[in-house]
Amino acid sequence: MSGDEKWLDQFDNNKTGWYFQPAAKLGEDQPATVPSSVLKLIEPFHVLWQEPEPAGKILYLTFDEGYEYKELSDVVLNVLKEKNVAASFFITGSYLRHNPERVQRMAEDGHLVLNHTDTHPNLVDLLATQGSDAVLEELRLVETAFTELTGRQMPRIIRPPEGSYSERVLALLDRAGYTVAFWSFAYRDWLTDEQPDPQQALDKILGNLHPGSVILLHAVSATNGVILPELIDTARARGYTFELVHEEHHRLFAAKKKAASLHNKQITALQKKMCRFFEKNNLHLTLICYRILLARLCRADPACT
Numbered sequence: 001m002s003g004d005e006k007w008l009d010q011f012d013n014n015k016t017g018w019y020f021q022p023a024a025k026l027g028e029d030q031p032a033t034v035p036s037s038v039l040k041l042i043e044p045f046h047v048l049w050q051e052p053e054p055a056g057k058i059l060y061l062t063f064d065e066g067y068e069y070k071e072l073s074d075v076v077l078n079v080l081k082e083k084n085v086a087a088s089f090f091i092t093g094s095y096l097r098h099n100p101e102r103v104q105r106m107a108e109d110g111h112l113v114l115n116h117t118d119t120h121p122n123l124v125d126l127l128a129t130q131g132s133d134a135v136l137e138e139l140r141l142v143e144t145a146f147t148e149l150t151g152r153q154m155p156r157i158i159r160p161p162e163g164s165y166s167e168r169v170l171a172l173l174d175r176a177g178y179t180v181a182f183w184s185f186a187y188r189d190w191l192t193d194e195q196p197d198p199q200q201a202l203d204k205i206l207g208n209l210h211p212g213s214v215i216l217l218h219a220v221s222a223t224n225g226v227i228l229p230e231l232i233d234t235a236r237a238r239g240y241t242f243e244l245v246h247e248e249h250h251r252l253f254a255a256k257k258k259a260a261s262l263h264n265k266q267i268t269a270l271q272k273k274m275c276r277f278f279e280k281n282n283l284h285l286t287l288i289c290y291r292i293l294l295a296r297l298c299r300a301d302p303a304c305t
Contacts, residue, residue, distance in 0.1 A: 005132060007175075011168040015124040018163035018182045020049070026207035029057070029238075032184040041167055045174040048157075048245060050184035051212030057240045060214045061087040062183070064159065065095045066120055067220070069192055073102050075225035077109060083232045086110045088245045089219075090159040090181070093118030093142045100149055107150045112244040114181070115142050115158040124166045132172050139178070155246045157181050181245055183216035185209075190218040202227040206234055214245065 023030035031050060042049075051058065063076060080087055089106050091113060096103050106113050117123070118141040127135050143154045156178045160169065163182060173180055185208045189196060196204075201223050205215070217224050232242075 008127075008132060008168050008172060011166075011171045013124060013128055013166045013168040015122075015164060015166055018049070018160075018165065020184050020186075022185075022208055023210065029210050031210045031212065032208070042170065045170040046179040047170065047182065048179055048214065049182040050210075050214055054212035057211045057238070058243050059209065059235060059240050060212075060245045061085065061217070061242055062159075062181070062214060062245060063087060063089050063217050063219045064116060064190075065089055065091040065099075065219055066116065067092075067095060068099050068102070069220035070222070072222060072225050073099070073219045076219050076228060077102070077105060077111075079225070079228045079232070080111070081109055083229065085232055085242045086112070086244050087242070088112040088114055088157075088181075090114045090116035091142070091146075092116045092120050093138075093145055094120070096142065096145050096149065103146070104150060107152055112157075112246055113146060113150075113152075113154060114245070115139050115154060115156075115178075117158070117161055118142050120161045122162060122164050123160050123169050124164055127166075127169055127172065135169070135172060136176055139176075157245060181214065183214045185213055186216035189221040189224055192220055192222070195221060195223045198223050198226045202230060202234075205231055209235060209238070209240065211240075 020032040020034055022032055034049070051060075063073075065073065076087075086109075089111055091103060091106075095116075103113060117138040119138065121138065123135055123138075126138070139158060146152070146154045156176075157180075158173060158178050159181045165180065170180060185205065187196070187201065187204055188194075189201065205227075235242075
């Protein structure tokens, strides 16, 4: 067993699926929520599901692309270009291999192309059966293929297939430098032969809009293609603007880094205070033991500096 695998063993690998709770009053720009137990689980890691303190009425429009259906991605791309909106597309390696021209267009049109894994496996199951290298290889294959196609680097933002995750999966991805992107709105739009009524779908999406929302739509949905122009126009009329999720990704990393830096400064100040106390009171043996213990703790925790 590698060192990474041993380190991961401290985290639970029980499978859970991402979900959110809509605001109690829809249509009033109120944020979605998730249970406190979920917030506690994801807090140590770089997880984006909605922006907690958005600077204005920002929306993050995202599309999952696992396969192409009746050229509906072209409909989405045409509307986005007409409306001058940039979106974030989470693609699988399979989608890229079968639709290189569409992926190329996404990048050239100013959209963000992000990772939805190579073969769309359940990452919790894959980690349990094949280990961390297999999970990271699923991501690496997509990044490599995207760079070979476009000459661009794919940002390290991943949306787990099925929204399935565990504490251990989050820890692995976090340590590898990834932000996990979930969502604060999604609806049952992915069944191509059971498409929702366009007006009902539009009302549902608009009713759930809130500042900082990460909206998940599927490009295989004919309904989404129909309602997208009005969705964009109505959102803008209500004062909303659209951003790419990597902007919040950068803010998230900056906030975590700032918090970690503050924590380390506080710890360092406490360490110095304790050392002065030991020296002042001639507790030299205690000081030596304290420094040995501190060194061991820092070796166990890479964040300890």
